Amino acid sequence: MTAEQPVLQVVGTSAPRKDALEKVTGRAVYSTDIVLPGMLHAKVLRSARAHARIVSIDTAAARRAPGVHAVVAGADLPAHIVPFYGYFIKDQPIVALDKVRYVGDIVCAVAAETEAAAIAALRLVRVDYADLPVAANIERALAHDACALFDDAPMGVVPAYGDGASAQLRPRKNVCYQFNYRTGDTAAFARCDHVFEDEFRFSRMTHYHLEPFVSVADVRGDSMQVWASCQNPFPLRKELARMFKVPENRITVQVPFVGGGFGAKNNVKTEAVSVLLSMLTGRPVRFCLTMEEGFLTNTQHAAILRLKTGVMADGRLVARHSEILLDAGAYSDGSPLVAEKAGYRIPGPYRWEHIDTACLCVMTNTAPAGPFRGFGGTQSSWASESQIDMIARRLGIDPFDMRKRNLLKLGEPFVPGESGIDSDLQEGLDLVCKEIGYHERQHDTSGTLRRGMGISIGFKDGGGVNKPAQARVKVSTSGDVFLQCGTVEIGQGARTALAQITAEILAVPLDKVSCAPINTDYLPFDQGTNASSGIAVMGQAVERAARGVREQVLAFAAGQLGVDVSALRLGNGVVLHGEKAHPLAPMVMRHYGGTGFEFSADGFFKATSDHHAPLEAPCVFWEIGWGAAEVEVDTATGQVKVVKLVASGDAGRAINPIMLKGQEDGAAIMGLSQALFEHMIYDDQGHLLNADPLTYRVPLAEDLPHAFVTITQEQGHGPGPFGSEGAGEGTILPIASAVANAVHDAVGVRITCLPITPVRVLEALINQPINQESVP
Amino acid sequence: MSDTASPIGGQSECALRLTLNGTERSLTVPVERTAADLLRDDLRQTGVRIGCSRGVCGACVALVDGVPAATCAMFAFQLDGCAVQTIEGLAKSGQLHPVQQAFVDQGAFQCGYCTSGMVLLTKALLEQHPQPDRATICEWISSNVCRCTGYAQIIAAVEQAAARLAAEETA
DSSP: OOTTGGGOSSTTSOOOOTTHHHHHHTOOOBGGGOOOTTOEEEEEEEOSSSSEEEEEEEOHHHHHSTTEEEEEEGGGSOTTSOOEEOSSEEOEESSOSSEEOSTTOEEEEEEESSHHHHHHHHTTOEEEEEEOOOOOSHHHHHSTTOOOSOSSOOEEOOOOOOTTEEEEEEEETTEEEEEEEEESOGGGGGGOSEEEEEEEEEOOOBOOOSSOSEEEEEEETTEEEEEEOOSOHHHHHHHHHHHHTOOGGGEEEEEOBOOOOTTTTSSOSSHHHHHHHHHHHSSOEEEEOOHHHHHTTOBOOOEEEEEEEEEOTTSOEEEEEEEEEEEEESSOTTHHHHHHHHHHTTTOSBOOSEEEEEEEEEEOSSOOBOOOTTTTHHHHHHHHHHHHHHHHHHHTOOHHHHHHHHBOOTTOBSSTTSOBOOSOHHHHHHHHHHHHTGGGOOOOOSSSEEEEEEEEEEEEEESOSSOOEEEEEEEETTOOEEEEEOOOOSSSOHHHHHHHHHHHHHTOOGGGEEEOOEETTTSOOBOOSOTTHIIIIIHHHHHHHHHHHHHHHHHHHHHHHTSOGGGEEEETTEEEETTEEEEHHHHHHHHHSSSOOEEEEEEEEOOOOOTTSTTSSOOSEEEEEEEEEEEEEETTTOOEEEEEEEEEEEOSSOSSHHHHHHHHHHHHHHHHHHHHTOOOOBOTTSOBTTOSTTTSOOOOGGGSOSEEEEEEEOOOOOSSGGGOOOOSSGGGTTHHHHHHHHHHHHHSOOOOBSSOOHHHHHHHHHHSOOOGGGOO | OOGGGOTTTSOSEEEEEEEETTEEEEEEEETTOBHHHIIIIISOOTTSOOSSSSSSSOTTEEEETTEEEEGGGSBGGGGTTOEEEOGGGTSBTTBOOHHHHHHHHTTOOSSOTTHHHHHHHHHHHHHHOSSOOHHHHHHHHTTSOOSSSOSHHHHHHHHHHHHHHHHHHHO
């Protein structure tokens, strides 16, 4: 909360995005558009086997193929580099060394004059494999006789955790990481009137960002230029420095506009291959994946979630044990971080006496899973909000009342040592219930079409873990403002919103603020564009930088004008003393003897480290997604039609309402798609059966419910500038469970496995005929 | 590239003439070149985006004789004799086309990667159906994918553009 709040001029307006003209005229430059003189093109050979030892590999013919400049298989990797990447665990090789672990694993990379020449050369590579037993899903990978994907624990670290939290690397075969959180006493279960155990299954989606994974690398001597479609350029720089043994200050990462990421474009994806091939050929190398390859590069986590929940007869929640098994795929990627979050978020926004949760990353012979919008919260919200609803119905309590009885209050810590909840959760629930007419719903028990309504409260801690952000704001003598920060423009509009915050604080119109392109040489450090951190974390760094430079300008002007600084304010690039305007240039000229000066201030933000907080720092903000769905279930076919969908997040304060609505719409429709149809289908031998854009179904405009409403709440309790919170993920969280809860409300059967397909609904109806008594 | 596979008489290259955004262009390209690559690489129309390369997502849509076409799934030689319009040809002397303006006003894009295709699709839609109802809009827009917006703001932009163009018509 700040003094300016009552008179906001720029913040809170739906100003056109700063990138609007470039994007609607086609002039916006993406990494796919980067072309350098002499640039070569990379392509890779991918394994068609899900799990196999490489017996031999013959690349001789490929090396002689026309236009080929380099061929790299495992044996060709330079000895001086560390050819593995990952987040906590460095287990993914640039090209396969001794074995392949999933269909799509990179076996060999080629750089050639054209992509076609590279592909032609790859057809000449001969690989002899010895097949190994395949573990294509969680159950198979955890079986006693399962074949280990890794014989030994790869190199990795467990970060420091605070009270109640802990983790282990490779606690057992085919589990790369396990996160645990515990608070309160298990004896709490003994006091419960009822204990319910339920299992839920969560299917995985692919990110389906339209701009492919792509990078261009230009390695010259010991310096390295990289253009990448990337969400976290600074950590990417660090990872490339580690792998290629190059000082960080010899690596420049530039990120043009990014054509969508949704989590996929964190850390190394194409960059290690393009850098390696550029290093070997002395030429710039572009490596652009097809969408099919994108499907095999990073995915959401499928999951099995087992919840044991103890309650009192009046619906009071007491204790919960959970075991969450995430399908991490063949390499760990971001899985340990996702496990932290899926495990930590399983209590949901409710009050408990006891929580004991374990979340395991299970390695399977499938594409590596990693960060995906919602980041473990989607999985935990699906299970938790489904089970809360089931328990309510078993106890004969309306699911609304059950939630109301247990919701955390505004300001109440999530768990001991944590920050307080920064939304009035009941207010949000009332809002979506009112919009959909939840309390007035009626059940027509005749006919084959049955309607029902479901509600849900998705929940996640926002802003990352221990995430720092730095920003710089400069003011020139002409009063123009330069914002420099590492937040990537990936579509979310953060750079427009951050410029709005800057403009507000410096009292200039938005068009007087520019936002520097992403270049790791010039910008202050940023940990990455993820975790809904743009406004709540980077926003606070930007706010501090802007306030810092404002103080500088005003203090300087006070000295020049011989007045007290409190008599001065900024307005449209000049200093105002009463009604009199003092441009900066003459004052600077008087003092510095010229106009060669810029005011400049840096801002830094990170949640204060605290060992009593389970994740070592209290959560920056709580990202809540309230959802309500009305469905019509055809009892003859099992078809579920979502008649009305309501989703709401609390932005604290909307910096740019129209951009924010776009985020909330997009996240909600992604959630709806996951609820009803979108999923990657693997067979038990590790083949992805819908691994192409023709057979993998994403939502289209026709899939929008007839009534689709997103409501932006501005409750004003956020830690960010002007009371803002992070946004952009909240409304994906509650949708699948709201739909499942609505199906239960309509026809009395419970779907615990996503997506909620007609086949599953019909099977449930056959096995468990409609029972209206189960609907309170 | 096998010459026998070529549909235009065993050549490895072909000469073609087309009108790009009102300007006549003649060039010679390999027969296997896609229309999208021709537009992006040879004619530097980088507003043509490559998303799926399978004619599904619509990021590469250009108007070919006024009809939206997924250029990633066409050969360049198929554009011979055609009038091609790309997003680069839509704004006239710095003035946004009403469809472009509507996309700006309604916040109908985020990452922007689908925007060229969506804008051109909308232009074609409104030429065929100047006053489309919601169902018609959804049907047309469903030929392209937007992963960011959830479509509601795109639908609003189509409606705004339809109203604006109708107002211009009667003015």
